[in-house]
Amino acid sequence: MAGKYLRNKMVSMGKNFSVLNSCVDKYPHAPPERVFAEIRSVFGFASAFAKTALPQDVIIKPGFAKIRYVKNNVPYLVQEDSFLKKGEIIFTFDDGPDLSSQGIAADMLMVREPSIFFVLGKKLNSAGRAIIRAENLMGHYIAVHGYYHATETDAPYTAYPTSKILDHISLVSDMIKDAAGAKPLFFRPPYGIMAPDALESVISDLKLVPLGWTIDTLDWSVKSPDELFDKAIALIQKRGKGIILMHDTQPQTAQTAGRLVIWLKDNNYKIVSPERITRAFYKD
Numbered sequence: 001m002a003g004k005y006l007r008n009k010m011v012s013m014g015k016n017f018s019v020l021n022s023c024v025d026k027y028p029h030a031p032p033e034r035v036f037a038e039i040r041s042v043f044g045f046a047s048a049f050a051k052t053a054l055p056q057d058v059i060i061k062p063g064f065a066k067i068r069y070v071k072n073n074v075p076y077l078v079q080e081d082s083f084l085k086k087g088e089i090i091f092t093f094d095d096g097p098d099l100s101s102q103g104i105a106a107d108m109l110m111v112r113e114p115s116i117f118f119v120l121g122k123k124l125n126s127a128g129r130a131i132i133r134a135e136n137l138m139g140h141y142i143a144v145h146g147y148y149h150a151t152e153t154d155a156p157y158t159a160y161p162t163s164k165i166l167d168h169i170s171l172v173s174d175m176i177k178d179a180a181g182a183k184p185l186f187f188r189p190p191y192g193i194m195a196p197d198a199l200e201s202v203i204s205d206l207k208l209v210p211l212g213w214t215i216d217t218l219d220w221s222v223k224s225p226d227e228l229f230d231k232a233i234a235l236i237q238k239r240g241k242g243i244i245l246m247h248d249t250q251p252q253t254a255q256t257a258g259r260l261v262i263w264l265k266d267n268n269y270k271i272v273s274p275e276r277i278t279r280a281f282y283k284d
Contacts, residue, residue: 058196060203064281065210067196075158077192077199079212083280084241088272089264091115091257092213093248094145094188097123097131100254105135107258113271114140116211117248118188121147121172129179136180141274143186144172144208156193165198170206185278186211209281213245220247225255232260236269243277 057078058067068078084090091108093101096119108115117135119142124132132142147168150157157165169187177183187208189199202208215235222228236242246253264271 060196060199060210061281065212067194067199074156074193075195077189077194077210077212079214079243081214081242083276084243084272086240087269088241088276089236089269090243090272090274090277091246092118092188092211092243093246093253094118094190095120095149096248097128097135098249100251101131101248102134104248104254104257105138105140107261108140108271109138110258110261111265111271113273114138116141116143116186116274118143118145118186119172119176120145120149121168121175124172124175124179129175132176132180136182141185142176142180142182143184143188143211144169144176145188146190147172150190150193154190156191157189157198158193158195162195162198162201165194166201166205169202169208173206173208185209186274188212209278211243211277213243215239215242215244217244217246219250219253219256223252225252225259228252228256229259229263232256233263236264 054069054073057069058075060066060077063082064080066078066080067075070076093104093115096117101117105115105117117132117140119128119132136142146157148154151159153159160168173184185208187202187206188211192212194202199210203210215232217228217232217235219228219232222231232244232246236244246257248254261271
């Protein structure tokens with residue numbers, strides 16, 4: 001009662017709760033839990049007093065990938081690329097198929113090494129099926145991203161039970177095999193978010209290799225092809241090698257992918273086959 005009265009009184013005085021929140025978060029000494037509980041229930045802040053240690057990383061495959069819990073205990077797939085040598089690059093594209101997908105797929109073959117296209121089942125209508133069939137004939141790998149972008153509302157897979165996740169991924173795997181003529185080898189969870197037990201089930205039950213990325217171009221957020229080109233080059237030069245994430249649904253990516261392939265070739269980088277990924281994953 002006293003807490004609610006105090007809150008109402010402060011609101012009537014026009015007090016700024018964001019400032020109060022900042023002050024409480026910076027206060028060096030946590031109050032007793034009883035006091036903290038009242039602060040939290042009445043004012044809705046003091047989150048700093050409730051901080052708990054995040055769960056430990058879950059190793060999916062030593063030297064290959066792990067699940068790391070980040071803010072709010074979100075399980076995030078952290079990819080490693082130690083199996084790549086300096087200067088080696090693998091291209092991956094998410095969220096297709098799209099009208100621009102085949103053009104990107106053709107550009108990637110300027111160096112005669114395939115890329116991976118992670119597709120969404122909801123886009124595999126007759127036109128989408130024709131696109132992934134053509135990409136497969138070019139030698140590219142068609143892989144599973146999900147039916148939706150994780151869930152119907154674009155929430156991460158953590159919103160689904162494992163059984164439903166497996167149903168969706170299995171469905172898309174079958175759709176790819178039927179349309180492209182080859183069983184997919186790879187799976188990438190949308191946003192890179194998935195609980196470790198669900199991911200382990202995808203590996204063991206569906207025989208798919210999980211894959212994140214080590215260079216995120218954020219191409220969806222960079223609308224200028226020239227800016228995207230410069231940004232991608234800077235990221236590649238900084239890391240020196242890596243698994244590149246782009247989206248074949250983005251017009252600026254369609255205008256940039258071919259230029260990147262040429263630049264990489266001219267600057268002594270080497271685009272390598274995704275077979276390197278499967279060899280690293282299944283290596284004892």
